[in-house]
């Protein structure tokens with residue numbers, strides 16, 4: 001049976017535009033949608049241990065049955081493997097399997113696999129094709145789309161990387177079934193982000209349909225994933241390399257990346273750190289007179305009601321500020337923050353004094 005995607009979202013770019021195909025229980029159809037890749041070119045499936053155990057062999061089988069030559073490389077998984085040591089190991093694997101400039105990488109996994117495999121594709125032999133097959137909610141709604149690839153340094157998140165777009169995002173919502181609760185909530189943090197920065201209706205929907213969303217109701221999830229992909233495609237289509245608008249997708253990340261780095265990438269998942277960061281971004285907006293206290297409280301309540309953390313624990317405010325100076329958005333010593341200016345609207349501010357930061361970090 002040839003199953004069709006439930007939804008299709010196009011990322012319109014001058015060069016390298018691509019489709020996000022969202023389907024359900026349709027992994028078997030993957031090879032059909034790889035028809036733009038020559039059977040003679042080698043494929044490399046990159047995954048992590050958990051996802052490989054879940055679906056790796058199945059994907060290899062599907063592709064081999066369709067005549068592709070495919071090898072696999074399995075990462076240990078977790079934020080701890082998003083680094084240059086793992087990249088270097090991956091290049092060895094790619095060379096060892098004889099990947100050439102016509103080869104294609106398939107990133108089967110969450111945001112970690114997607115970012116690492118995407119960066120490997122961006123840099124191996126100066127760039128080969130790759131495809132995203134997202135398996136976490138976070139990857140479905142955010143990381144598989146838009147072409148941000150890269151790795152962390154001990155000093156900070158994603159400090160080495162490239163903008164490099166995939167040729168296709170092949171999304172199967174069925175992967176959400178096996179996702180642990182913590183990882184599901186992590187993805188919801190980025191979903192909430194879209195509601196705050198861009199889409200008031202999405203925000204209201206999340207407020208009004210908490211139980212359905214939490215219980216992973218399928219039709220509700222299809223709508224959420226498609227809407228988030230549409231928003232991201234719209235933003236990336238207007239500003240692929242983050243010269244302006246795209247920075248809005250970083251709401252909560254200036255704080256969040258600092259929380260992640262300061263806890264050695266072990267204290268928070270990415271989405272959890274972003275959740276806390278969004279609360280602080282909203283507080284910053286309040287002290288700058290950009291939103292009302294009640295709107296900021298509404299944002300914090302939504303985050304809390306979805307079971308996400310609301311505090312950065314016992315980190316020091318001074319260390320957080322020092323870490324934020326290393327954020328990629330910091331230019332000429334000015335840290336940039338994305339702040340909500342209402343529900344569904346946001347802007348960038350970059351003239352925040354340290355005293356103001358200390359004031360809100362101590363709230």
Ligand SMILES: NC(=O)c1ccc[n+]([C@@H]2O[C@H](COP(=O)([O-])OP(=O)(O)OC[C@H]3O[C@@H](n4cnc5c(N)ncnc54)[C@H](O)[C@@H]3O)[C@@H](O)[C@H]2O)c1
Pocket residue numbers: 048049050051054077078079082109110111112113115135136137138139142143144145146147148149157158175176177178179180183186187269270271
């Ligand atoms: N490139 C971007 O635009 C972008 C956007 C957002 C986040 N990110 C990055 O994404 C990373 C976080 O991604 P993540 O939250 O997906 O984490 P992840 O990739 O580590 O996945 C979370 C955990 O879930 C497991 N898993 C994955 N799919 C599963 C499934 N279907 N069933 C059961 N277990 C499964 C993984 O093995 C892992 O243990 C961070 O490094 C973050 O910086 C990138």
Ligand SMILES: O=C(O)C(=O)C[C@@H](O)[C@H](O)[C@H](O)COP(=O)(O)O
Pocket residue numbers: 142145146148157158190242246247249250253328
């Ligand atoms: O795609 C984007 O643009 C984003 O900012 C999405 C974020 O959710 C994501 O975490 C991204 O990797 C952060 O970007 P960075 O440039 O701050 O590393």
Ligand SMILES: [Zn+2]
Pocket residue numbers: 142190253270274
């Ligand atoms: Zn993020």
